[in-house]
Amino acid sequence: MRPVHAPYAGPSRPFTIGLRPLDPARWLEPDADRDADLADKHRLIATRPEVVIRSTPETRASEADMLARIAEHLARDHGIAVPAAPLPDEPPLVTAARHAQDDLVLMRQSSDGWRLAAACLCFPASWSLAEKFSQPMDAIHANVPGWAGQMATRVARIFDNLQPGAPVWRLNWSIDDGYEPHRPAPKGGPRSWRDRPDAIAGLAHLRVERQTLLKSPATGDILFTIRTYIDPLGVFADHPDGAALASALYDQLAALTEPQLAYKGIKADREALLQALAPFAGR
Numbered sequence: 001m002r003p004v005h006a007p008y009a010g011p012s013r014p015f016t017i018g019l020r021p022l023d024p025a026r027w028l029e030p031d032a033d034r035d036a037d038l039a040d041k042h043r044l045i046a047t048r049p050e051v052v053i054r055s056t057p058e059t060r061a062s063e064a065d066m067l068a069r070i071a072e073h074l075a076r077d078h079g080i081a082v083p084a085a086p087l088p089d090e091p092p093l094v095t096a097a098r099h100a101q102d103d104l105v106l107m108r109q110s111s112d113g114w115r116l117a118a119a120c121l122c123f124p125a126s127w128s129l130a131e132k133f134s135q136p137m138d139a140i141h142a143n144v145p146g147w148a149g150q151m152a153t154r155v156a157r158i159f160d161n162l163q164p165g166a167p168v169w170r171l172n173w174s175i176d177d178g179y180e181p182h183r184p185a186p187k188g189g190p191r192s193w194r195d196r197p198d199a200i201a202g203l204a205h206l207r208v209e210r211q212t213l214l215k216s217p218a219t220g221d222i223l224f225t226i227r228t229y230i231d232p233l234g235v236f237a238d239h240p241d242g243a244a245l246a247s248a249l250y251d252q253l254a255a256l257t258e259p260q261l262a263y264k265g266i267k268a269d270r271e272a273l274l275q276a277l278a279p280f281a282g283r
Contacts, residue, residue, distance in 0.1 A: 001239055002231045004031075005208050007171035009248035014172070015146050015260055017154060022169040022212060025077045028070070028100055029210065029227055037101040037181075044122045044182060045094060051184065052122050054133045055091035059106060059118040062219045063092035066106065069216070069223075070096045094120045102212075102225040107159070109220065112136050114159045117221070123181040123228045125174060125207060126265065145259040164217035173249075174207045174264050175273060179230050187265025193272065200276040201234035206249070233273075236280040246280035253277070 012018035044052050055063065064086065071084040082099040086092040097104050097120035108117035113136040121129045132140050137155065141147040162168065176183060177191045193200040210227040236242035253273060261267040277283070 022167040067092040067096040102227040105224040107222040126187040167214040
C-alpha cells in the first residue's frame with residue numbers, strides 16, 4: 001500500500017528540521033522496487049556520470065568506509081549480499097550507490113562548516129550536484145526559507161554533535177509534474193495540469209524523501225542518504241487511510257507561506273492542487 005511515508009500527516013511541519021533517532025537495523029529501507037530503482041541508477045551512472053557523480057582522491061578512503069558499512073548493513077539486516085570492495089576504477093561511493101536505492105552524499109567538516117565532499121546523486125529533487133559540490137551547508141541551503149539564522153545554527157550543531165554509528169532520520173515532501181525521479185532542473189516552470197485540470201490527480205505527483213544521517217566512527221565524515229518515493233495524488237483513493245492522509249496534506253499545503261510555496265515551485269498551483277485533493281480529503 002502506498003504511500004510508504006506520509007510526513008505531512010505527522011507532527012513535523014514543512015521547513016523544520018524534524019530529525020529523530022533511527023534504529024540502526026532500519027538505516028536503509030530496501031523494498032520491492034529495488035530492482036527497478038537500481039536499474040535506473042545503473043543507467044544514469046553509465047550515461048550521465050558527469051551529472052550524478054562527484055568524487056576526489058581525498059574522499060576515497062572515507063567512501064570505502066561507507067561502502068563497507070552499507071554492505072554490512074544490507075547483509076546483516078536485510079539479507080542482501082553486496083560486495084564490500086569497489087568496482088575497478090570506480091569511486092567506492094558509486095559502487096555503494098549501485099546497491100542502495102538511496103542517493104548517497106558524503107559530508108565533511110571544514111573550517112567553514114560541513115561541506116558536500118562526494119556524492120552519487122541519481123534522483124535529485126530540483127537541485128544540481130554540479131552547483132552544490134564542495135559547497136558548505138549555508139551555501140547549499142541559501143534559498144531555503146527560514147534557513148539563515150537559528151535553523152542554520154541548529155543544523156550545524158546537530159552535525160557537529162551527531163553520535164558516530166547512531167543514525168537519525170527525517171522526511172519531507174514536494175509536488176512534481178509527472179513521475180521523474182531524476183529531476184535536477186530548478187523548481188517551477190510550466191505544469192501539464194494547467195491545461196488539464198480534470199486530470200491533475202494523475203498528473204501531479206507527491207514526492208517524499210526519507211533522509212538519514214550517519215557519522216562514521218572511523219573518519220568522522222557523515223553520510224547523508226536520500227530515498228525517494230513518488231506517487232500520484234490519486235494514490236489516496238485506494239489507501240485505507242486515504243481520507244485522513246489527503247486531509248493532512250491539504251492542511252499543510254493550505255498553510256504554506258508564499259516563500260515556501262515559491263521554494264516548492266507551486267506558488268501558482270496551490271488552489272488547483274487543493275481542489276484536486278478535496279475529494280480525497282472529504283472537503
